[in-house]
Amino acid sequence: MSTRRKFLQQGVLSSAGMLATGKLLQAANPAPAVTGGTKPIVISTWNFAKAANAAAWTVLSNNGHALDAVETGVKVPEGDPLVRSVGYGGIPDRDGRVTLDACIMDDKYNCGSVMCLEYIKHPISVARLIMEKTPHIILTGEGALRFALAHGFKKENLLTEWSENYWKEWLKKSNYSPVKNIENQLYDKTNDPMPGGKENHDTIGMLALDQQGRLSGACTTSGLSFKMQGRVGDSPIIGAGLYVDPEVGGATATGVGEEVIRIVGSHLIVELMRQGRSPEIACKEAVERIISRNPAKAKDIQVGFLAMNRNGEYGAYALQTGFTFHVRSNAEDQFHTAKNIY
Numbered sequence: 001m002s003t004r005r006k007f008l009q010q011g012v013l014s015s016a017g018m019l020a021t022g023k024l025l026q027a028a029n030p031a032p033a034v035t036g037g038t039k040p041i042v043i044s045t046w047n048f049a050k051a052a053n054a055a056a057w058t059v060l061s062n063n064g065h066a067l068d069a070v071e072t073g074v075k076v077p078e079g080d081p082l083v084r085s086v087g088y089g090g091i092p093d094r095d096g097r098v099t100l101d102a103c104i105m106d107d108k109y110n111c112g113s114v115m116c117l118e119y120i121k122h123p124i125s126v127a128r129l130i131m132e133k134t135p136h137i138i139l140t141g142e143g144a145l146r147f148a149l150a151h152g153f154k155k156e157n158l159l160t161e162w163s164e165n166y167w168k169e170w171l172k173k174s175n176y177s178p179v180k181n182i183e184n185q186l187y188d189k190t191n192d193p194m195p196g197g198k199e200n201h202d203t204i205g206m207l208a209l210d211q212q213g214r215l216s217g218a219c220t221t222s223g224l225s226f227k228m229q230g231r232v233g234d235s236p237i238i239g240a241g242l243y244v245d246p247e248v249g250g251a252t253a254t255g256v257g258e259e260v261i262r263i264v265g266s267h268l269i270v271e272l273m274r275q276g277r278s279p280e281i282a283c284k285e286a287v288e289r290i291i292s293r294n295p296a297k298a299k300d301i302q303v304g305f306l307a308m309n310r311n312g313e314y315g316a317y318a319l320q321t322g323f324t325f326h327v328r329s330n331a332e333d334q335f336h337t338a339k340n341i342y
């Protein structure tokens with residue numbers, strides 16, 4: 001069965017299950033155009049977002065800084081070997097190497113980024129240290145690793161047995177074809193009341209607004225499975241995978257990074273919000289921009305955007321169905337499904 005057919009079938013089955021239980025109907029509803037408007041609040045992408053937001057919330061609910069919240073939050077999937085698209089346990093590149101990309105941005109236009117980093121479980125913390133301790137914004141590969149080791153990070157093997165076996169299976173055909181939403185077969189979703197619970201693709205992008213109104217964001221990923229050695233996606237590129245402007249709001253991206261980079265997606269969304277669009281409409285226009293660049297390609301890939309303005313109103317939009325995000329505030333603690341074009 002084709003990946004697409006299998007994916008659609010799973011969507012139908014999980015929807016039927018939700019209708020049967022009834023209790024998940026609220027989570028299955030698309031988020032309305034303008035939601036939120038409270039602080040503190042944290043939002044992040046995909047089904048690992050609930051645990052990540054819970055960790056971020058421990059910082060926000062104690063009157064902590066949004067920057068600490070997003071770093072603390074995204075470290076959860078980074079350290080979870082069952083999340084195979086972020087940090088430890090991430091699926092390797094075609095040479096069997098786990099290479100990680102991450103970036104972070106605070107409420108004062110400070111930012112830090114790390115690209116193609118190996119052996120370090122928490123690239124987001126390296127990105128933060130680059131932001132805080134160097135005159136630079138981006139460190140890559142070997143230089144980034146040397147910097148991390150010099151600052152006390154531990155060198156670890158990030159390739160789990162499962163990921164290594166998965167890579168060896170892939171090597172038999174070596175067929176590179178990104179799928180829209182990756183099914184994470186070992187993810188324990190027993191207690192995970194999210195729609196389409198098997199879909200666990202890609203990057204975590206997180207945006208937080210703290211009690212003082214400070215906005216920060218973080219974005220971290222192992223990138224596309226079986227990418228070429230040295231390939232960097234949108235996630236560590238300030239303006240593409242993440243952008244935060246304290247005067248306006250922030251945005252983050254997930255999906256096929258090349259298409260996000262082409263439109264500088266997160267910066268575009270922030271600029272659209274500056275012009276008065278709601279977060280959801282800004283995300284929708286960014287998705288439409290991707291389609292306008294290459295309609296034939298856009299039909300076959302997934303890209304999702306998530307945004308929040310400085311008032312804590314949030315929204316999302318995706319090319320394809322299946323893009324979920326989670327929101328934690330005093331008003332809610334739940335998943336939403338982004339609206340989509342196809």
Ligand code: GLY
Pocket residue numbers: 202203221222223224232233234235253254255256257258
């Ligand atoms: N959005 C993640 C990547 O393309 O690497």
